[in-house]
Each structure stands twice: as C-alpha cells, then as structure tokens.
Amino acid sequence: MYWEQEKECLARPELLQLQLGRLKKTLRKVGATVPFYRNAFSKLKLDPGKVKSLDDLHRFPFTTKQDLRDNYPYGLFAIPLREVVRIHSSSGTTGMATVVGYSKNDIANWSDLVARVLCGAGVTADDMIQIAFGYGLFTGGFGLHYGAERLGASVIPISAGNTKRQIQIMQDFKTTALVCTPSYALKMADVMMDMGINPNGLSLRFGLFGAEPWSEAMRVEINERLGIRATDNYGLSEILGPGVAGECRECNGLHVNEDHFLIEIIDPDSLEHVAPGEVGELVITTLTKEAFPVIRYRTRDLTRLLPEPCPCGRTFVRVNRMMGRSDDMLIIKGVNVFPTQIESILFDVEGTEPHYRLIVERENNEDKLTVMVEVVESIFFDAMKKQRAFMEMIKKRMASELGIGVDVKLVEERTLDRFDGKGERVIDKREL
Amino acid sequence: MRVEQIAVFLENKSGRLAEITTILADNNINIRALSVADTADFGILRLIVDDVEKAQNILKGGGFTVGKTDVLAVEVADKTGGLATVLRSLHSAGINVEYMYAFVNKTGENAVLIFRFERMDEAIEVLLKDGFTLISGAQICAL
Incomplete structure (x- = not known):
C-alpha cells in the first residue's frame, strides 16, 4: 500500500537526479538567505552554485544541535516570519530548546510524508486512529494528526496521558490504530489487564510507534499482548518531526523519504562516511523544507543502512x-x-x-529517572521538614525544566564514584 | 543563651551510627544528647557534644556532611507536666517548634529540653519572660 506510489517507487537513477536538483536549490537558498550558512560556506570557500553531484555535499560543513541553539530562536529560518505558519520546539530547558518553523508548503509536505508512513504500516482511510502523543510544541501529536487527516482516516486527538481513559475510548470508539511510544503501548497492555479488558475484544489492529528507542523483543511483546502489528517510525523536530522515515509491512527497517531527505551515515569520531551497512551516526540534509532547511544535520542517532531492495517495492533506502x-x-x-x-x-x-x-530504569513499562545527589553542607538542613522541602523543590524544578517527573535520592558525600567522562554518570538499566 | 548543636547527614545504611559514635569516642568527644530524625532513605543525626569544633572537624574529615545550628536548652524540674508548661508558654506566644528532644540529667532532678525554633530570638524572650531557665552549652557539659 502506497500513498504516493510514483514517488515512493521512483527508479533510483531518477531519484538521485531529483535529489541533486533539490540539493542544489536548498544549498543556494540557505547560502543566500541564512547568515549562519553563508558564513560557514564562505569560510570554506564553498559555492553552492558549483555543486555538480550529490558527492559534492560532503565538502559542506555539518550542522549541530549547538548551532541550532546558538541561533535561537529564528536565526536559521530561511523565509520571512510572516510566511511561517507554525512554530514547534524541541524539548529542553528554555536556554537549550531549539525552535523550528514551517511554511504552508512545509505543513503540506509534512502531512503527505506522515500519510506515507501510515499507509506503509497498513493504515487506510477506513481506520480510526487514536493519537496518544502530546499535542503542543512537541512535533509528535500534530505530525501524526496531519498525516492521518491527509490520509482521510478518522482521528481521535486524545493526546498523551490518562491511560484508563485512553483504554475506555479505545474500546468505546473502536480505535483501530494506536499512535504512541512503544513503552506506553506496553503500559496500556498492563492497565488493560488491571481493568479486566481483553485486548482481543478490541478493534485495534495497528500500532505506530516512535519517539524513543525500542527493540525487536519489545515489538514481539506488543504484537502478542495487544494483538496488533507494530511498526516503527522515525523523525526529529530539527528535521521535520515524524515522517522522516517509517517501516512498511515487512517490518524490517525504516524507509527514508529520500525525495525529501538526503541521508549519510558517518563515523561520529572521524566524521567520515562508514562503509554501507556499517553502524554510524545518521546525518540528514533536508531537500524541500522552506522555512527551516538544514544542511548535514548530525542527529546523534546511531543506525545503519540496509541497502538491499525491499520486497514492498519502495525504492527508498531503509535504515535499521x-x-x-x-x-x-x-x-x-x-x-x-x-x-x-x-x-x-x-x-x-x-x-x-x-x-x-x-x-534510568523501566518499571511496569514506564521509564523512571532517579537523580542521586551527594548532600553537601549547602543543601543539608538540620530540620527534616526543610530537608524534605528542599527535595521537593529540586523535584519540581527538574519536572518543570526537563518536562518529566524525576525521583531524587540524597546520598552521603563522597559515596558516588568520581568520573572524568560525564557519560559515565548515567546508569541506564533499561533492557529494551 | 544559645547552645551549639551539630547535625550529620546519614544514609539509612547499617552501621553508620556506630561508625560516627566510634569516631567521636576515639577522639575523646563526649555526647551529651542526641536525636535522629529519619525517612526511609536517610536520617539527620543531631548531637550536643562537649567539644563542638573538634567534633565538627573530625566528622568532616571522616567524609560526613556536617552542619552547625543554634538550639536552646531549657531546664525544667523532672516531674509530670514539666514539658507541657514550656510548650503552653510557647504556643500562647505563637512560636512554632521546628524540632525538639530531651534528656534527664544524672541526678534525676531536672530534665533538659533541647529546642530548635525558626524565630530563636523571640523564643528566648518568651521563655525568659515566663520564668524558664535557659542553660548554656558549658552548663550542659557540666551536668
């Protein structure tokens, strides 16, 4: 099932030609309108007008999340604000957030790209789609919403949270497709059991999951417990939101919407391309974005190319x-x-x-973050009420700045190991 | 009027209290009074000792988080209602107790009540006005 068959199954040579044309246009546009890119290009004496092949892109500099933050809020927009019809923002503290914009055409493309992902998963205009992603600055809710509407499916924009109500509505409204994070799907399965609801008695057939890492074992568990077919989809707000890539019914890797995005896989240390099939960092260049084009964006996500043709007939390359x-x-x-x-x-x-x-742990299919803090004199109180109030204050601050609830545990001084690398401060016990 | 108290942060791990008291004993520091406030995860140990400076330095050196606070020590006759009269006096003056603990001195005639207030100066004023006896750290150690 395709949404735009002629595009999704375009012969590779034609696709590469289309990509080159769009790449040249994008490079010229950002070179002319975005000072950040103009300066970066001129520093390296790069002329977008002289780009002759897709390989020429490799001489252009990468864009990082820090670059996006440095240009907060509108520094990387390539069109005047009056032509921007939508703003989204990535999660993060006020100081660390990144802001992205969409033109009318961007929203239209976004809708089509998500419709492709839905279609690829098997969803049709006859489906009732329950979108349990948050609606708001986060791109997940609105992205899937537009795609589902574009497809002509019926949308239940329930947003995130209130699991029992989600399940009640799923039962009463006869939801056939569920959109959320994979861990939330498992939580729903748990709550259904508590409520005495048999998932087999529901109308649910499809699950489209994304926004967090998961595993094949989780897919098998979700499929078995909810009696559905779970597919993976991928996106990030800096590039578009959902709709960058999605799995087809083969459930064997995500097709990248290559007519809109050019991908590379690099070694995060040497920054050179890895051999096809090797694991590396995904780098994306947008080919059609008007308001917020990005050149060679380092996603920091690790994946690998699956270069073999897919039996579904799509010519777009798959990533793991x-x-x-x-x-x-x-x-x-x-x-x-x-x-x-x-x-x-x-x-x-x-x-x-x-x-x-x-x-970081996963308890009852829900992520849990505990911050262990060594108590120093400045945060130690002789009165228990004050010590507890202090803990509550940190919890509240973290919840408001991080956007998730955390647990805080106070420990004695010098009991946590000292590390040189900050990454070692994290113990991720989640087994996906 | 005020008495210096040290407070120590303790995780709820077995043997921690024994460790602290051993360190103090090894350094010839005498504990005159103590209390522990605890939750499931951690506790706050409060101590009145005969050498505050030394105890503080030694415990800090031993890796503990130590704070120093002023408290008040009220001496009352060790008989029924002794504590109640003090609390009534504070209550009628609208002064809240943050925490308190008590001990009876060796002769068994008097009890010593250790109080921590948010408004210490006002508490001192009220207690003196109502005729209670406040004792100093040196006096506690001499008991």
Missing part, C-alpha cells in the same frame, strides 16, 4: 531501527534529557560543582 546515541542524551518517556540540564539545576541550588548520578 535506531540503535543508540552518539552523545549522552537520554530519551525518557519520549522526552530528550541531557545530563547537563540536571547538572546545571544542581549547580544552581548547591552553588558548587554537584556530584550526582542518574539511574
């Missing part, structure tokens, strides 16, 4: 499900969390370099 991160970002309940965010909150309340450790 995301296999991890090349930085220390954690994805907790679908929210991006950097240890540095927690560090800066602790630094702020302690007034000194904090010693802490982060423990």
Whole structure:
C-alpha cells in the first residue's frame, strides 16, 4: 500500500537526479538567505552554485544541535516570519530548546510524508486512529494528526496521558490504530489487564510507534499482548518531526523519504562516511523544507543502512531501527534529557560543582529517572521538614525544566564514584 | 543563651551510627544528647557534644556532611507536666517548634529540653519572660 506510489517507487537513477536538483536549490537558498550558512560556506570557500553531484555535499560543513541553539530562536529560518505558519520546539530547558518553523508548503509536505508512513504500516482511510502523543510544541501529536487527516482516516486527538481513559475510548470508539511510544503501548497492555479488558475484544489492529528507542523483543511483546502489528517510525523536530522515515509491512527497517531527505551515515569520531551497512551516526540534509532547511544535520542517532531492495517495492533506502546515541542524551518517556540540564539545576541550588548520578530504569513499562545527589553542607538542613522541602523543590524544578517527573535520592558525600567522562554518570538499566 | 548543636547527614545504611559514635569516642568527644530524625532513605543525626569544633572537624574529615545550628536548652524540674508548661508558654506566644528532644540529667532532678525554633530570638524572650531557665552549652557539659 502506497500513498504516493510514483514517488515512493521512483527508479533510483531518477531519484538521485531529483535529489541533486533539490540539493542544489536548498544549498543556494540557505547560502543566500541564512547568515549562519553563508558564513560557514564562505569560510570554506564553498559555492553552492558549483555543486555538480550529490558527492559534492560532503565538502559542506555539518550542522549541530549547538548551532541550532546558538541561533535561537529564528536565526536559521530561511523565509520571512510572516510566511511561517507554525512554530514547534524541541524539548529542553528554555536556554537549550531549539525552535523550528514551517511554511504552508512545509505543513503540506509534512502531512503527505506522515500519510506515507501510515499507509506503509497498513493504515487506510477506513481506520480510526487514536493519537496518544502530546499535542503542543512537541512535533509528535500534530505530525501524526496531519498525516492521518491527509490520509482521510478518522482521528481521535486524545493526546498523551490518562491511560484508563485512553483504554475506555479505545474500546468505546473502536480505535483501530494506536499512535504512541512503544513503552506506553506496553503500559496500556498492563492497565488493560488491571481493568479486566481483553485486548482481543478490541478493534485495534495497528500500532505506530516512535519517539524513543525500542527493540525487536519489545515489538514481539506488543504484537502478542495487544494483538496488533507494530511498526516503527522515525523523525526529529530539527528535521521535520515524524515522517522522516517509517517501516512498511515487512517490518524490517525504516524507509527514508529520500525525495525529501538526503541521508549519510558517518563515523561520529572521524566524521567520515562508514562503509554501507556499517553502524554510524545518521546525518540528514533536508531537500524541500522552506522555512527551516538544514544542511548535514548530525542527529546523534546511531543506525545503519540496509541497502538491499525491499520486497514492498519502495525504492527508498531503509535504515535499521535506531540503535543508540552518539552523545549522552537520554530519551525518557519520549522526552530528550541531557545530563547537563540536571547538572546545571544542581549547580544552581548547591552553588558548587554537584556530584550526582542518574539511574534510568523501566518499571511496569514506564521509564523512571532517579537523580542521586551527594548532600553537601549547602543543601543539608538540620530540620527534616526543610530537608524534605528542599527535595521537593529540586523535584519540581527538574519536572518543570526537563518536562518529566524525576525521583531524587540524597546520598552521603563522597559515596558516588568520581568520573572524568560525564557519560559515565548515567546508569541506564533499561533492557529494551 | 544559645547552645551549639551539630547535625550529620546519614544514609539509612547499617552501621553508620556506630561508625560516627566510634569516631567521636576515639577522639575523646563526649555526647551529651542526641536525636535522629529519619525517612526511609536517610536520617539527620543531631548531637550536643562537649567539644563542638573538634567534633565538627573530625566528622568532616571522616567524609560526613556536617552542619552547625543554634538550639536552646531549657531546664525544667523532672516531674509530670514539666514539658507541657514550656510548650503552653510557647504556643500562647505563637512560636512554632521546628524540632525538639530531651534528656534527664544524672541526678534525676531536672530534665533538659533541647529546642530548635525558626524565630530563636523571640523564643528566648518568651521563655525568659515566663520564668524558664535557659542553660548554656558549658552548663550542659557540666551536668
């Protein structure tokens, strides 16, 4: 099942030709309108007008999340604000958030790209889609919503949270497709059991999951427990949101929407391309974005190309499900969390370099983050009421700045190991 | 009027209290009074000792998180209602107790109540006005 068959099954030579044309246009556009790119290109004496092949892109510089932050909020927009019809923002503290914009055409493309992903998973206009991603600045909710509407399916925009109500609605409204994070799907299965609801009695057939790393074992469990076919989809707000890539019914890797995105897989240390099939960091260049084009964006997501043709007939290359991160970002309940965010909150309340450790676990199919903090004199109180109020204050601050609830555990001084690398401060016990 | 108290942060791990008291004993520091407030994960140990400076330095050196706070020590006759009269006096003046603990001195005639207030100066004023006896750290150690 295809949404735009002529595009999704375009012969490779024609696809590469289309990509080259769009790449040239994008490079010329950002070189002319975005000072950040103009300066970066001129520093390297790169002329977008002289690009002759897709390989020429490799001479152009990478764009990083830090570049996006440095140009907060609108510095990388390639069109005037009055032509921007939508703003989204990635999770993160106010200081660390990244802002992206969409033109009317961007929204239209976004809708089609997500419709492709839905179609690829087997969803049709006859389906009732329950979207349990948050609606708001996060791209997940709206992205899937547009795609589902574009497809002509019926949308239940329930947003995230309130699991019992989700299940009640799923039962009463006869939901056939569920959109959420894979761990939330498993949580729903748990809650259904508690409520005495047999998933086989529901109308549910499809699950489209994304926004966090998962595994084949989780897919098998979801499929068995909910009696559905679970497919993976991938996207990131810096590039578009959902709709960058999605699995077809073969459930064997995600097709990248290559007519809109050019991908590379690099070694995160040497920054050179890895051999086809080798694991590396996914780098994406947008080919059609108007408001927020990005050149060679380092996603920090690790994956590998699956170069063999797919039996589904799509010619778009597949990538493996995301296999991890090349930085220390954690994805907790679908929210991006950097240890540095927690560090800066602790630094702020302690007034000194904090010693802490982060423990990530999955309890009852729900991610749980515990921050262990060594108690120094500045955060130690002789009255229990004050000590507890202090803990509550940190919890609240972390919840509001990180966007997820955390548990705080106070430990004695000098009991946490000292590390040189900040990545070692994180103990991720989740077994996916 | 005020008495210096040290507070130590303790994780709820077996043997921690024994460790602290051993360190103090090894350094000839005498504990005059103590209390522990605890939750499932951690506790706050409060101590009145005969050498506050030394105890603080030794415990810090031993890797403990130590704080120093002023508390008040009220001496009352060790008989029924002794504590109640003090608390009534504070209550009628609208002064809240943050925490308190008590001990009876060796002769068994008097009890010593250790109080921590948020508004220490006001508490001192009220207690003196109502005729209670406040004793110093040196006096506690001499008991």
